[in-house]
Amino acid sequence: MAKHIGIVGVSPEGSSICYRTIGRRSSEIPDPAQRPAITLHNLPFSSYVEAIKADDWPTVGAMLRDSATVLQKAGADFCVLPDNATHHALQLAEAGSPLPFINMIGLVADAIEANQCKHVGLIGTKYVTFGSTYQTMLGLRKIKLHVPDEADAIAIDRIIFGEAIYGRVRPESIELVNGVVEKLASKGCEAMILGASEATNMLNPRQLRLPLFDPVELLAEAAVAHATQTAEVA
Numbered sequence: 001m002a003k004h005i006g007i008v009g010v011s012p013e014g015s016s017i018c019y020r021t022i023g024r025r026s027s028e029i030p031d032p033a034q035r036p037a038i039t040l041h042n043l044p045f046s047s048y049v050e051a052i053k054a055d056d057w058p059t060v061g062a063m064l065r066d067s068a069t070v071l072q073k074a075g076a077d078f079c080v081l082p083d084n085a086t087h088h089a090l091q092l093a094e095a096g097s098p099l100p101f102i103n104m105i106g107l108v109a110d111a112i113e114a115n116q117c118k119h120v121g122l123i124g125t126k127y128v129t130f131g132s133t134y135q136t137m138l139g140l141r142k143i144k145l146h147v148p149d150e151a152d153a154i155a156i157d158r159i160i161f162g163e164a165i166y167g168r169v170r171p172e173s174i175e176l177v178n179g180v181v182e183k184l185a186s187k188g189c190e191a192m193i194l195g196a197s198e199a200t201n202m203l204n205p206r207q208l209r210l211p212l213f214d215p216v217e218l219l220a221e222a223a224v225a226h227a228t229q230t231a232e233v234a
Helices: 013-027 045-053 057-073 087-092 104-114 135-142 150-162 172-187 216-227
Strands: 005-009 038-042 078-080 119-125 143-148 191-194
Touching: 005 013, 005 057, 005 216, 013 038, 013 216, 038 135, 045 057, 057 078, 057 087, 078 216, 087 104, 087 119, 087 150, 104 191, 104 216, 119 150, 119 172, 135 216, 150 172, 172 191, 191 216
Parallel strands: 005 038, 005 078, 119 143, 119 191
Antiparallel strands: none
C-alpha cells in the first residue's frame, strides 16, 4: 500500500498547485490500489506573512509543525512543504515534528548538480531572492546563484503578492517577469529556479531560452516516488 502524503500549505495558490501536481502524477500510476492518499492542511497565509516580515522564524517553524501534527492525525506518513520562503524554518519545524519532511530545496540542488549547471538564476519573493533559502545549499556545491537587481526583485515581489497568490497574473506582469529572466540569461545563467510556488503562472516558458527548475514539480515527483517506495526522503 502506498504511503499517505501530507501537504503543509502556506500560500493557498501554491498549495493548490502542489496538490494538483501530485494528484496528476498519482493518477498516472497504473494500479489504482498503489495511488497514494493526499491530505492538505493550510493555516492562514496572513499569519505566515506577518511572522516572516517580523523575522520571527521560530513562529514560522511552529506553524509548519502544527500543520504536520494535524496531517499526522489525518493519517499522513510524511510531509511536503511546497513553499520556498518558509523552508528557511524547516529545521525548526522538523524539531519535534511527528512526521518527516522532504526537503524541496535539497531536491532542487540535486537536480541542478545532476545537470552540471554552474550558474543559475533565481526569481521569487524578496525573502527568497535576498535570503539564504537557496544560496547556502547551492554555494556548498559550488553553484553560483544569480538574482535580479533590487528594482526587478521588488517588481516580482509585488506581482507575487498582488497577483500570483490570487491565481491571476496580468499579461504585462508575465512580460515583465520574462524580461527579468532574459536579463539573467544574458549574464551567463544556464538555467532558472522558479523560487515561488506560483511562478508557473508568472511566465510564458515558450518565450524563454533557459531551462527551468520548478521546485514544486520536483517535490511532487519525489513525494509520489517516496509514497510508492521508489525513493527515500531527502
